[in-house]
Amino acid sequence: MRRPFTILALLLLVLASALPAPAPAAPSADTLVIGLHVTLATRWLDPGETEALITPFMMLYAIHDALTKPMPGKLITPSLAESWSASKDGLSYDFVIRKGARFHNGDPVTGEDVKFTFERYKGASAALLKDKVKEIQVLAPDRVRFVLKQPWPDFMAFYGTSATGAAWIVPKKYIEKVGEDGFRKAPVGAGPYKVVSVSAGNELKLEAFADYWRKKPAVKYLVMRSIPDESTRAVAVKTGEVDVAYLFGGPVAQDLKRTPGVTIKA
Missing domain, CATH: 3.40.190.10 (Periplasmic binding protein-like II)
Structure with a gap:
């Protein structure tokens, strides 16, 4: 029935x-x-290629996870990052990665993954984000800092929401092992x-x-x-x-x- x-x-x-x-x-x-x-596009399975469309986020929310992301009732919600803070001068943002967060292959989510994800990102607003960010410092396995070239009050609005896919973290070690093509064929996330x-x-x-x-x-x-x-x-x-x-x-x-x-x- x-x-x-x-x-x-x-x-x-x-x-x-x-x-x-x-x-x-x-x-x-x-x-x-x-x-x-719509016809399923395999590029939608990779946060690094996120377009300015809502459709890919169906796949992202299922397979991957972000440092922060929109959730019902709240635009910016702690996810892989259990907390974050901005410096008083507005030039840096620190993220603390959630203890116990892991990718599907068992690897823990680390600051190196966050840095790697941002550097490989080429999706919507990639040029804008990379023009604003001076460097990313991995302070510890569970701590990462984004240093801006100048204060940018809209940083979290672009980085920490579905305006882009830049904060949806991918596994550095896995991608380096299987290559970009291998990742597209068999994506591993933390969702x-x-x-x-x-x-x-x-x-x-x-x-x-x-x-x-x-x-x-x-x-x-x-x-x-x-x-x-x-x-x-x-x-x-x-x-x-x-x-x-x-x-x-x-x-x-x-x-x-x-x-x-x-x-x-x-």
Whole structure:
């Protein structure tokens, strides 16, 4: 029997909290399938290539984690950084990395990873950020300092939010071992889900990361499936092929609304 479905316009909130979609009337299975309205681009799995689009952040929130990031109810939330502070002159920002935070391969998240991540970053606003930052100092394995060329009150607005992907930390040792191409094929992050398989342009399968510092997600497997055609995506919702989908036009949304077991949320 087909279980109820929830169509969420704000799917990022689900991934941000590392929780499944709002619980259906029947017990949820161990897999949540999401129907994407776009073709899955493998570059979206790498924070270093983040574009000025919201779509890649679905993957980032699932696979990776940031020093700070937007969470429900708060624009800048401590994540891999348990705390941060700015100097009185506004020329430096210190971050303390959360104890116990680890990448999917077991490596601890360190200041060297933070520095490496920023230096390899070439996504949205990369030129602006790198023009403002003079240097990054690794003060200790769990402490890192960003030194600016001059005071910049908007530093955290650009670095610590989804305005860019620069603060989403990647594993230095792993990337140096497998190379950039190897990382794109088998990305390793520090987020709530680890990559099981990637079918370029079609499907991404993820598994809950048991050692995620916040808490292990309630849904074991998360599948993101590309279904760009709106009508096909709607049929997938009706037949139970997907559990969550979004971005439906008025007529299609109204049709889905009349379908038993389907819930529409704006």
